[in-house]
Amino acid sequence: MLLGISSELTHDFFAQNIVDRYVIFWDQEPPFMPELLIDSSGKQLHRRRIEKLLSESDGQIRIASPYITETDLLSRLPPGKSRILTSTNPDDLANGSSSLSALGEILRLNIPCCYYDDGFLHAKVYIFGEKSAIVSSANFTKSALDNNLEIGVQLDGAEVAELIRWFDGLWNPDQLLTIQELERIRPQVEAEELAKAAVPESQIEGWRFEKPASNEQPELHDSVASEYPNCPELLIPATSQLISLLNGGRTGWICNTKREPPNYPLPIKLEELMRRRSLAATWQDGKTYYQMIEVEGDDLILMHGNKGGSALPGIKNGIIGVGIAEDKSFLSLEGFDPDRLSLAELEGQAPSELEQLQEWRVSIKKWLFWDPLNPLEIDGTPSSFHRLSDKRRSDIIRLLRARLDEQK
Structure with missing residues (x-):
């Protein structure tokens, strides 16, 4: 008995209820399959x-x-x-x-x-x-x-x-x-169509980077700070100026320094060369050329240290420096040009695989800041050099404002 109802009626009620529920279940559309x-x-x-x-x-x-x-x-x-x-x-x-x-x-x-x-x-x-x-x-x-x-x-x-x-x-x-x-x-x-028609494929192959056969990671110095003596940090004046320039719509460009061994031996040393010689340079692919030739005077060049998935102790992904571009300063240099950025410029470094690649660069007339040990932490993109998107601009402004609040 259940609440005064006969056992027979109770049995029939629940039996029909169960049947109805199963009918309802099986009458539904089957799960979607792509x-x-x-x-x-x-x-x-x-x-x-x-x-x-x-x-x-x-x-x-x-x-x-x-x-x-x-x-x-x-x-x-x-x-x-x-x-x-x-x-x-x-x-x-x-x-x-x-x-x-x-x-x-x-x-x-x-x-x-x-x-x-x-x-x-x-x-x-x-x-x-x-x-x-x-x-x-x-x-x-x-x-x-x-x-x-x-x-x-x-x-x-x-x-x-x-x-x-x-x-x-x-x-x-x-x-x-x-x-x-x-x-x-x-x-x-x-121009690219003409270049492809005029340049033999064997010569184009010479510009491409071949990874070393060895998978060994190049050694890094114990102290990253020793590679960047007397670097201007992102202090309050530079932070405020950058926020103002970015909010004002100043054209910006991301230069990805590709901190990914074994692609580039001791990549942080290449960043130091760029800082010393006031240059933003890439060597990776032909697509870089078409972006970099559009850089105009007073554009912002944001140097992005991107280690990818590499385990580089003491190094973070992010914007390590920002400079103001010289007008009409784009330059393309062939492999082994004496004016190229070269690891041989640094004491104890032999020429690297980069020496054979075509180098594209723009000149920097002033670094607003350079602080590789405390970058604005933001993920990069695979492209070596590209225009700063509106979304990334907003993200960087947000990080700058947070940094400004920390400094006050």
Whole structure:
């Protein structure tokens, strides 16, 4: 008996309740499973699936792809309901990975397009309204959609909302692609195309850095401080001045010093050479060139000591120094040029692998501060030299204000 109810009635009641609950459970939609899209040459599975989802969607279309050459699907994007996030790296445009004409077609179709320059955009994401999305290895290019071996997944669940938040978080109205921006980078792309046609591949190979066969870490001095005698620290006057310059919109550039042995033997010594000779220099890749030639007089150069994942005792990631650039001071030096930065300048150091690489540099007319032992701790990016993004500018201002509060 339960509350005066007969045992037979109680049994029937609970039995039916259990049955109803199981029926309710099994009548629900099964858990969502992503669908694999496995493409091979000529199969065009990605292209046909994108076409299908475009035709079915009545919401906003969001596409993120570093490379764009596909124009047929561009013309099928719904006007006023599409947005594209891409890259405008001149080297990628010059070697055909992406296309100036495709970017021009985006503008002609009046599709809002942002270029991402806070590091490398590598994601390929296609979002159709709020219900479906494709995350894939396939760029928005004809070769990827027609010929390549590509793998992706179609998502139709709650993950789509996460992807929308990711895309919208990267969208920056200050980096909208315009005709003026295309015309600005066009000469750089054309110059790179001519350079690739004129320079033998064997010579280009000579500029690339080859890691030493040994995995041994170079030794570091016991005292990092001994490498930086009489360095100006980030004191209150410099802190206030930097906050004022950054808040005032002064153009800034990040120069990544790459403290990653064994890539560069004793990398902190290279930073010391740059400080002594009032230079910001990189050696890593051709993409650096197209950023560095845009530096103008009085721009801020923020030196970022980035140790990556290396275990360097006593060293932190962050902004170790800030200088003001000389006007029209960009210079490119070939391997073994006598004016290059060289570890041989420092006592007891032999020439390193850096000597064979092309060096790009800008001159610094004044260091506002240099404090490698107490940097503004902020993560770097893989790029050797790039424009300071609005987000990173805000992060640095926040750190400077915190430092100012500590000093008072």
